[in-house]
Amino acid sequence: MLASALHLLGHVLISTTFAFTMITNEEFSLSFRSRLNAVSVSSHVLEKATIKVRCQCGNNAFAVEVERSSPVVRCHCVRCRKFHTSAFASYLKVSRDAIPCDSTSAPVQKYLDSCNEIGPVERLSCGWCNSVLASVPAIETGGPLGGGALLALGCVEDASIPPGLAKEWAHKFEEWKKEESAKWWEAAPSGRPIRGCRAERTLRGGCACGACTFEAWSGSEFQTQHCYCNLCRRLSGSVAQTWIPVYKDGFRWTKEDKLRVVRTTKHGQRHMCTGCGGVMTIVYDDQPYTVWPCAGAIEDDSMPKAEDMSRSLCRAIHICCSMMQPWYELPEDGLPRLKYAG
Ligand SMILES: [Zn+2]
Ligand SMILES: [Zn+2]
Ligand SMILES: [Zn+2]
Ligand SMILES: [Zn+2]
Structure with a gap:
């Protein structure tokens, strides 16, 4: 199993260009904003969309129907940070059935963990490449998400998110456990380092x-x-x-x-x-x-x-x-x- 996983990963080489291209803050902000501001008015009223999820190796891939009202969440709790090895977890609340964890072509690894906001969760990731797919509450019915689950946004294909929706997600999101947030995330050097x-x-x-x-x-x-x-x-x-x-x-x-x-x-x-x-x-x-x-x-x-x-x-x-x-x-x-x- 391990040998086949490593073999597969050997073929999933990422062609990253390590060019040292520097752009100024202003240039980046402008290009980024113009990308979002180019959104047409009609896309703002889109009420439903089908977004695509794809892990790094491509073997866990599925589509999820989302509604404009589906909430985006950033969880800053220590457990979510540690599992995602990120400054915070980024989720979209979806229905439990939307995550086809037993019907994709690659194995899904399940790890029982806990989120300090919603309690016990099963963390799902690709069994071959370890891309993180979702967190599903251990309590199947009812529970803190009312039977819902948390889709991890990192594996959502950019092109499948309607621009109007992406813009909303950037500004409208719930924040959980802000008091547990990573202190290194938004820290900038003061210019006078402690020696x-x-x-x-x-x-x-x-x-x-x-x-x-x-x-x-x-x-x-x-x-x-x-x-x-x-x-x-x-x-x-x-x-x-x-x-x-x-x-x-x-x-x-x-x-x-x-x-x-x-x-x-x-x-x-x-x-x-x-x-x-x-x-x-x-x-x-x-x-x-x-x-x-x-x-x-x-x-x-x-x-x-x-x-x-x-x-x-x-x-x-x-x-x-x-x-x-x-x-x-x-x-x-x-x-x-x-x-x-x-
Ligand atoms: Zn990187
Ligand atoms: Zn994968
Ligand atoms: Zn471990
Ligand atoms: Zn959490």
Whole structure:
């Protein structure tokens, strides 16, 4: 099973262009806004749509009927963040039957977890590529979603979302457990980094099920790169994954019961857990001295405190913005926005 999965993933190489194309905040904002503002008036009144869901390997693919009134949710709870290894989970509330978890051509991995807003949930991801598909409440009838389920937006095909709907999703969404939100997500460097031992720290992280844990020495060049590429969005099921480069010398696995390393692009591999599907690092072929742990996998209490976050950061950037999903708008945080990787 593992061998066939790895074989398949070997054919799912992502052709990412690592051109260092920099665009200014203004240029990006303008192109992004003009894309959304080009929406015709008639598409605003669309009441129903069929959106398409597709995992990274393409074997879990299905269509979902959605209504304009179907609510979009961002859950900031610690459990959703850890499972999605993202700053927050991005969901669309749909009916339970809309998620055909037993009728797709690839296996669906199920992991029993909990969301701090709605309680026990079954997390569904592609059994071959680990793309996150949905969270379904463990209580089948009634329950907090009234028999509904949460479709993960990261695997929804951009072109299948009517532009008017994408625009609504960007501005109209519920937020759950805002008080548990990741303090590193909207942090920008203050320009006066904390030097010495206060900024340097041991980051502790791991997957949602706890079968894999790691420690990473941050070094003094603490930075975050928020990536919106097709792979990061599908493997997280959300809007982005955030990466923190650290020296390989200072990185070690403290528990690796279900750890596997999977080649995910022509340039690199990711460490994932076979128990819960969580993605924990990227290792690039041409960077023998660097590991990129995922911020979403790192324990909050090993990160700088909220009040120290800006001064601890040397750099924070948004990368692969050209692949950003149409229902998300970047905050006006003043950070550089790169079309591709940086
Ligand atoms: Zn897949
Ligand atoms: Zn949650
Ligand atoms: Zn795990
Ligand atoms: Zn990425």
